[in-house]
Amino acid sequence: MDDTIMINKIKEGTVIDHIPVRKAMLIPRILGLADGKDTIAILVNAKSRLMGFKDIVKIENRILKDDEVNMLSLIAPGATINLIKDYKIAGKKSAVIPKMIEGLLKCPNGHCITNHDPEARTVFDLVAKEPLEMRCGYCDIALGEQEALKQVSGE
Amino acid sequence: MKNVISSSDFTRKEIEEIFSVADSIKKGKRPKVKGDKVVALAFFEPSTRTFTSFDVAAKRLGFQTTGFRSEHETSVAKEESFADTMRMLSSYADCLVIRHRYDGAAKFASQITDKPVINAGDGKREHPTQSLMDLYTIRDAFGKIDGLTIGIVGDLKYGRTVHSLMSMLTAFKPKRVHLVSPLQLMLPRNFLKGLNYPYSETSDLGKVIADVDVLYATRIQKERFPDEMEYNKVKESYRIDCETVKRMKERAIILHALPRITEIAREVDRTKNAKYFEQARNGVPIRMALFSKVLGA
Numbered sequence: 001m002d003d004t005i006m007i008n009k010i011k012e013g014t015v016i017d018h019i020p021v022r023k024a025m026l027i028p029r030i031l032g033l034a035d036g037k038d039t040i041a042i043l044v045n046a047k048s049r050l051m052g053f054k055d056i057v058k059i060e061n062r063i064l065k066d067d068e069v070n071m072l073s074l075i076a077p078g079a080t081i082n083l084i085k086d087y088k089i090a091g092k093k094s095a096v097i098p099k100m101i102e103g104l105l106k107c108p109n110g111h112c113i114t115n116h117d118p119e120a121r122t123v124f125d126l127v128a129k130e131p132l133e134m135r136c137g138y139c140d141i142a143l144g145e146q147e148a149l150k151q152v153s154g155e
Numbered sequence: 156m157k158n159v160i161s162s163s164d165f166t167r168k169e170i171e172e173i174f175s176v177a178d179s180i181k182k183g184k185r186p187k188v189k190g191d192k193v194v195a196l197a198f199f200e201p202s203t204r205t206f207t208s209f210d211v212a213a214k215r216l217g218f219q220t221t222g223f224r225s226e227h228e229t230s231v232a233k234e235e236s237f238a239d240t241m242r243m244l245s246s247y248a249d250c251l252v253i254r255h256r257y258d259g260a261a262k263f264a265s266q267i268t269d270k271p272v273i274n275a276g277d278g279k280r281e282h283p284t285q286s287l288m289d290l291y292t293i294r295d296a297f298g299k300i301d302g303l304t305i306g307i308v309g310d311l312k313y314g315r316t317v318h319s320l321m322s323m324l325t326a327f328k329p330k331r332v333h334l335v336s337p338l339q340l341m342l343p344r345n346f347l348k349g350l351n352y353p354y355s356e357t358s359d360l361g362k363v364i365a366d367v368d369v370l371y372a373t374r375i376q377k378e379r380f381p382d383e384m385e386y387n388k389v390k391e392s393y394r395i396d397c398e399t400v401k402r403m404k405e406r407a408i409i410l411h412a413l414p415r416i417t418e419i420a421r422e423v424d425r426t427k428n429a430k431y432f433e434q435a436r437n438g439v440p441i442r443m444a445l446f447s448k449v450l451g452a
Contacts, residue, residue, distance in 0.1 A: 055243050111278055113259040119238040138259025139278060142345055 004005040010041075015051065015062045016057040016072065021045055023075045026152060030071050030104065031064070038062055044135030070098040074152055099126045105143060105151050112139040156448040158265045159273040162283040162323035163349075170326055174291050176444035178436070181411045183295050186447035188216050194446070195248035196222035197240070198275065199255045204413060205275050205285070208254050208438030215439065216446055221248060241267040250450055252278065271449045273415045282315045285412055286323040288441050289316070293369055301328040306363050308335040308393050309373035309418060311342040313380070316412040317373055318346060325351050333363040335345040340375070360393055364402045370395070372411045372418050372431075389428075396420035402429055 016027065024042045027033070033040060039060040048054040070083050073095035083091040103121045107114045114136070116121040123137035132145035156169070176186055193353025198206050207222050213220045222244070223229050225275050229240060237260065245268035252263045252318070265272040275284040293300055303361040311334055321342075324332065332354040334342050341356065357363060364370070372395055380386040395409065401424060403409075405424055411419055411431040423429050 081300075109258060111256070111258050113237070113255075113257040113263045113278075116257050117237045117263065119236065119267075136259070138262055140258075140280065153264070 008041075009087055010058050010060045011085055011087055012061045013058065013062050013084050015084055016059075016064075016076070017054070017080040017082060018048070018051060018075045019057065019079050020051070020054040021053045021055055026075055027057050027072065030075065030152060031068050033059065033062075042146065044126070055089050064116045066093070067098060071101070071104070072094050073097045074148060076103075097126060097129050097132065100124065100137075101126075105134075105148060107136045107139060107141060108143060108147060109139045109141040112136060112141065114138055156446055157299060158261075158271055159283055159449065160262050161274070161281050162286045162319040163325070165283070165287075165323060165326060169327040169360060170287065170290065170323070173441065173444045173448065175401070177291060177440040177449060180432070180440040180443050185216065186443065186451070188218075188447050188451055191408060192218045192249040192450050193247065194218050194220045194222075194250045194252060194450075195244040196220055196275075197226070197251055198222065198224040199226045199237075199253075199260075200276070201225060202254050202275070204435050204438060205254060207301035208435075209273075209275060209284075209442050212439050212442035212446060216443055218446070218450070222252075223314045230297050237263070238267050244268075244377060247353060247425045250446070271418070271443065273449065275326060276315055278319045279313055279315050281318040281410075283323065284442060284445060285316050286319045287445070288434055288437045289320050289410060289412070290323060290327075291437050291441055292430055293408070295433075295437070296406075296430060297330060297368065297436045300324075302330050303368040303395075304330045304333070304366050305369040305371060306333040306335055306360070306362055306367035307371045307373070308395075310340045310389075311336040311373075312340040313376050314373045317342070317371075321346060321350065322370065325349065328352065331355065331366075333357065333367060333436055335360050335363060335393070337392045339385065339389055340392075361402075368404060370403065370409045372409060372415070374411075374414060374416055374418060391417055393418055395423055397422050397426065399423075400426050403428060 024044055041058040043056040045053050046056055052066055055110045063083050070081050081093040101124045105122055105124055107122050114122045124134035124143055125137055127133045127135050134143045187273040196209055210220050239263045250271045252275050253264050253273040254274045255277045258280055261272055261274035274281055274283055289391055290300055307317055329352050334356045375390050377386050408430040409428050413435055
């Protein structure tokens with residue numbers, strides 16, 4: 001399919017393709033892009049030969065770093081990340097579940113210091129990939145896939 | 156050794172070195188330390204033994220102490236953040252000793268300050284200096300920790316001394332640990348994953364009492380229960396009295412981090428098996444040994 005009808009190609013930046021539908025809107029938040037500095041195009045419900053329907057995100061003038069790409073694995077583990085230079089795909093990256101997630105998730109333990117001091121940023125260490133299990137670096141409480149997804153999607 | 160945050164941070168060698176220094180202290184030999192140090196005792200939760208023994212340990216090494224023993228005495232009562240309180244204290248003192256009700260408070264403090272931080276008990280998980288006292292008292296009684304059968308009885312859900320002790324025991328090779336508690340106060344399941352020694356769980360102390368070398372009793376902690384009804388259901392689940400002692404091995408010892416409420420009858424205090432006051436006394440040499448490692452020569 002040709003998505004350029006709806007969104008122009010970008011000269012430089014990153015295109016995140018094959019995002020499950022309704023997940024694209026979460027990406028600016030996960031990547032910390034919601035501060036308004038970056039130009040972001042979000043395409044939802046695009047037709048896809050592979051997936052039926054998919055979402056696409058294009059970020060202008062910004063090449064995502066590996067740790068940023070890995071954060072995407074929480075909501076779009078099968079996403080394709082294309083790095084664009086001069087309108088062409090200059091490289092590809094795939095999302096790997098990160099060994100550590102800082103600042104994004106909230107600790108479910110109400111007695112964890114991260115819920116009681118504005119400077120205490122959460123740190124979750126990866127314990128298992130399948131099913132996903134992470135542990136809080138401060139109180140060691142487990143955080144599973146469902147809870148992580150619920151938090152990331154703001155449900 | 157920079158900080159003392161978690162029981163799991165210690166290697167067996169480090170624990171044995173601390174015990175060895177504590178042995179020397181008990182024989183009257185003071186470790187070499189620079190005397191011009193100030194230790195801040197930042198106790199956001201009430202404490203009698205831990206606060207006093209840290210205070211005495213620091214003073215016996217020639218240090219000065221400052222600080223507080225209740226959150227209400229601090230600017231936290233004026234909504235100052237924990238992080239800011241730590242920054243302020245670290246600008247006055249050379250070492251911070253922290254007691255706090257929240258899990259991970261000591262670890263977070265160690266990231267705020269470049270001064271050494273000693274965890275004097277935080278949240279429901281960690282009380283590493285108490286665990287050192289517990290194991291030191293066991294070693295004193297038996298000359299070893301490996302090969303012993305240990306029964307831990309009472310509140311295994313909320314009791315941080317239990318969680319911390321079980322974690323530190325992974326540096327040794329106990330024969331078995333019997334976990335004795337009412338169903339509502341069983342050890343959290345995630346703790347079992349990290350254990351590298353045999354254990355069993357029961358609610359019946361009678362089943363294991365004759366098997367243990369060490370009986371570690373705990374207080375059912377009212378302050379950590381979400382509601383009083385739940386507390387009332389379990390508050391007097393176990394009581395160790397002279398009848399219980401008769402069923403124990405002759406050389407078995409009874410430990411308790413104190414304070415006790417009703418879980419150990421006063422009559423037990425006079426038996427040779429009661430080692431909980433000795434355990435509390437060991438707080439000073441153990442904490443002196445720790446200070447000497449953290450603020451040493």
